[in-house]
Amino acid sequence: MDQIDKRILQExxxxxxxxxxxxxxxxxxxxxxxxxRVKQLEEDGYIEKYVALLNSSKLKLGLTVFARIWLKGQDVITVNSFLDAIQDMSEVVECQLMAGDCDFFLRIVVADLDAYRKFQVHRLNMIKSIQNVKTEIPLQTVKQTTELPLD
Incomplete structure (x- = not known):
């Protein structure tokens, strides 16, 4: 990959x-x-896909929360049970396996606090492999980007 390829990706x-x-x-x-070059970048996997970034507020999905998840165990069955369960939850837009205090870190998008509470009680807490959920509610989005640093 040369500088022109990087400029193509940046643009x-x-x-x-x-x-x-x-x-x-x-x-x-x-x-x-x-x-x-663009076709080659696609074939080589540098460009995975093209998407539209949607305005969550216009879609009445104005609340993003972060949930730290602790599982009951670290065995394959427990972890896979959790992973299978969240795949069908459209509210979960990102899931990270963590090293450190919690097991997983979720980014969840919903309409409002009431919608999140219903989601947590009726869907998230119903996952048998979860031991504990701690929810973090951001006060303000300071920076959010999808652009990767290519410098």
């Missing part, structure tokens, strides 16, 4: 809807070599 991170002609101009290539 596509900022705007995945860029037309090839626009992208080529931004990175200093003619359209044909630019398109070849």
């Amino acid at each position: 596509l991170q900022r705007n995945g809807k860029l037309q090839n002609n626009e992208l080529a101009q931004l990175v200093g290539l003619s359209p044909s070599p630019c398109l070849r």
